[in-house]
Amino acid sequence: MSRIETADVVVIGAGIIGAACAEALSASGLRVLVVDRGAPAGGTTAGGEGNVLLSDKAPGPELDLAVLSRRLWPELIEALRAELGDEAARVEWEPKGGLVVATDQDAVGPLAILAEAQREVGVEAVELTPDEARAMEPHLTEQVAGAVHYPGDAQLQPVLAATAMLAAVRARGGEVRGGAEAHGLVFDAWGKVAGVHVGRETIACDAVVNACGPWAGHFSVAVGAPIEVLPRRGMVLVTGPLPHVVGRKVYAADYVAAVASSNVDLQVSAVVESTATGTVLIGSSRQRVGFDEALQVEVLRRLARSAVKLFPVLAGVPVMRTYGGFRPYTPDHLPVIGEDPRFPGLWHASGHEGAGIGLAPATGRLLADLMCGRESEVDPLRFKVDRPAVIAEVRT
Structure with missing residues (x-):
């Protein structure tokens, strides 16, 4: 496969959240490039237990997201098996309660x-x-x-799950690059994202997704749109x-x-x-x-x-x-999922703390629905970027 020089979307971060966003976006027909400064699925995802939990969440927006994800995981696994084969889609899914x-x-x-x-x-x-x-x-x-x-509680192997979703992105014409650090954005004359600097290259794109996990705050500061992810x-x-x-x-x-x-x-x-x-x-x-x-x-x-x-x-x-x-x-214990109002074309998907494995499919689906202008199954407002717990400018 030739290296992508132009993509519809560049996802920064190849952990479970970045992989789920990339999978959902590529399933929507977008050409996706995923980049990670380390090895794909080698950061927080590799240190996860693989929990898909409903039990530890009180009623509210995070539980709504978890319920959707619990429904989506088996559907996604079956779809990946049909597309990639049983071995490539083996994720050790255990609906053990x-x-x-x-x-x-x-x-x-x-x-x-x-x-x-x-x-x-x-x-x-x-x-x-x-x-x-x-x-x-x-x-x-x-x-x-x-x-x-x-x-309803379940478990899977998070590295295998992320790897399977990234394999689907490749199978659909996308690309995944490890050892490739994103360090800046390119904007058009109207202030919209038009590309991203990756290493010594500049990749033209219509949107960038900050799915850097614990490093999402650092990346947001580097590109001039700070969010409170610690x-x-x-x-x-x-x-x-x-x-x-x-x-x-x-x-x-x-x-x-x-x-x-x-x-x-x-x-x-x-x-x-x-x-x-x-x-x-x-x-x-x-x-x-x-x-x-x-x-x-x-x-x-x-x-x-x-x-x-x-x-x-x-x-x-x-x-x-x-x-x-x-x-x-994040200070309010809710993920950040949505477009940054300060820079059109910059999207965030992070802040899931220890629930990222369980919330991944619903996060990817929500992000893809928002980006593609579709109605979402969960209310996106509680996860929006411009809320006081996430953006300092809103608090002051």
Whole structure:
């Protein structure tokens, strides 16, 4: 394939969000170039657990986006299989459900209130007694005070998913370039985006999508349209392969509060799930430390202790490796999806924090609908760029 010198859209960032946007745009008939300064799917996406969750979101715009995404993921996977073949579209999709556990009585009431609110907007949330929860997960702690089962929660392998979507972009005449850094925009006489500088080249295009994940804020500043997207670090422990220990995603009830918190201090909440290979993933931590990649042993210790509290059987199990990543965080905890009013032709798709894997297909669909002038299935206004939490000029 010849290198693209002119594209309809250039997507900056080849992680799961950039891949989903590129896939949706190319499916709409646009010629798409995806560029990433690193390896495609090699940044935040490679450090993700692959969660597709409804359980951790209160009713509102993010849950609306999550419900749409949960419907779209299986449809998208089947479409990619038909287009690319089974092997190229293998993403390890597991609709295994999730279990949220309260280990003290004080957490039972808030968990039940959240579940009732979610049911009112169509999410399946089944309240369980402690005995029912342990019957579902036999290795669960005896200290269960209450639980809610979410059959709609799922998991996939995020690198495989992003790679499959990027393969579809290529199959439709687009291009994906790794090791290619975008560092500036070109504008026409009316101030509309007309191109982007990539390395030593200038690619002519009608639109540019900032899908740089945790680095979206940096890119926005570099092109003169700053948005408030910040990095929030998370760590994960990976055990060696084990006999069947955990059947679904299981997490402590305080995880929901940690997701919604704006606290800059370290927060750790138990999240435990098995993978298709038999390893167990242990999270979750959240920390505002900029782009500091230094390994912090205390974070790992707290992750391990929280997991053992939920699943005592994990005590003494060897940890094979640990990895971390930076999640793109916005102050109001909502993604930024839409066109920048300051520079027509500049679009943003970032700020999903730890929910990017789950929200990717709906984000791509929403962006493509907006760009192509179609009616969207979710209300785009809550995700708009020019809201006070995202643009400093709006706050002043």
